[in-house]
Amino acid sequence: MMYEQEIVHIVYKKLLALYPQTFKEQLGESMEQTFRDLWNEKQQTKKELFGFVLWTFIETAIGIFREYLLLISPGDIMQTILKTLGSSTLLSLLLILPFMIMQVVNRRNFNEGFPFVLFFVMWLNLFAISLILLPIVRGRRTADQGMANPSATQGNTLLTNPKSAVMISIILFLFPGIFPLLNSVGWLSMDRLFNGPNPEVAYLPGQILSFSLILFPIAAGIIAGGPIVRTLRAGGSLFAHPLHLIIVLVISFLFAAGLVGLIVDQWPCFMGVPNCD
C-alpha cells in the first residue's frame, strides 16, 4: 500500500507540474499537501481509493485546462469562447441551410432518408473554418474600432507564447497522420480500427475516433490563431506572426476544400438528379 501511495503521489505531483508557472509557484505546494490530507482521510475511513484518485485527477486536470483558458484571454474568456462557439454554430448552420432546402425541395425519391451525415460533415467543415477565423476577424474589428488594449499580448505560457503555440499547433495538426503512417508500416490496421471487425455494421468506436481526429486540426488552427488574435487586440498587424497565419490559412483551406469537394460531389443530388449518390 505504501508503494501504491508513493506512486499516486508522484503522478499527482507530475500532474500539478502542468499548471501554469505562476499558479504552480503560488499554490502547488498547498495543493500537494491537500491531496495528501485527502488521501489520508480516505485511507483512515477505508473509503474507495480508486474512485477518489480518479475523481481528483480528472477534477484537477479540468482545473489545469481552466487556468490555461483564463491565461489565453484574461477576464471574459468563457464569454468569448461561448460567443465564438455560438456564432460559429449559427453561421455554419445558416450557410448549409440553402443546400438542405435544395435537398428537400428537389428530392425525387421520397423513400430515401434525409442525408443527415452529409449535412453534419458539411456543417462541421464550416464550423471549423469559422471557429478558427472568427476570433481573428473579431480581433481585427476590435483594433479597427480603436478598442485595442496593449496588455492583450501579455502572458507567457505554452499556449500564449507564439513559439510554443506554433509547435503545439503543428504537432496537433500532424497527429492524425500517425494512423496512416502506422498502417503503412503494418503496425495498425486502419480498416479494422475505423470500421470494426464487420465493415457491414456501423462501428461506433470508429465513428467516435474519426470525429475526434477532426478536432485535432481545429484545435491546431485555434491555437495558431491565438497569438494573431492577441496581437490584433493589442493594436498590432495581422502579419506580425506570418508562420501562424500560414498555418491558420492552410488549415482553413483544407476544411474549405473538403466542403467544396462535398458540394461538387453532391451537387447532382441537391439539383434533384435521379439516382444520384
Next chain:
Amino acid sequence: MTVTSPNVPLTPAVFHILLALSSGERHGYGIMKQVETDSQGKVSMGPGTLYGSLKRMLDAGLVRESDKRVDPEMDDERRIYYQITGVGVKALEAELERYRRIVTIAQQRKLFPKSFAHDV
C-alpha cells in the same frame, strides 16, 4: 474575474470559501471540510476548483496567505493557512445581503415548499 466588485454576485465556490474562512484561518483541506460542514455535505469541492478559486481570490485581494504552521488536530506537517481580508469580508457581507433580499422577496411571494405543496 471581477470578484472584488460588491455589485457582482460571487460564484458558489468563492462564496463557500469566504464563508468557511469567516470563522477563522484554514489550510486547503480545512477549507474543504468546512465547506462540506457548512453545506451539510451538499457541496463537495475538489482541489482543482478550490485552488482555482483561491488563486482568483488571492489576486482580487479577498483572501491572503497567512503563514505556514502545524495543524494540532492533524499530523506534524506544516501547512499553508489562508485568511479572509477586509475586502473579502465586505464581499461576503454584500453577498449575504443579496441572499437576504431574495429570501425577503420569496417570503413576500410565499414561495416556500409549503406553498408549492398547495399547487401540487
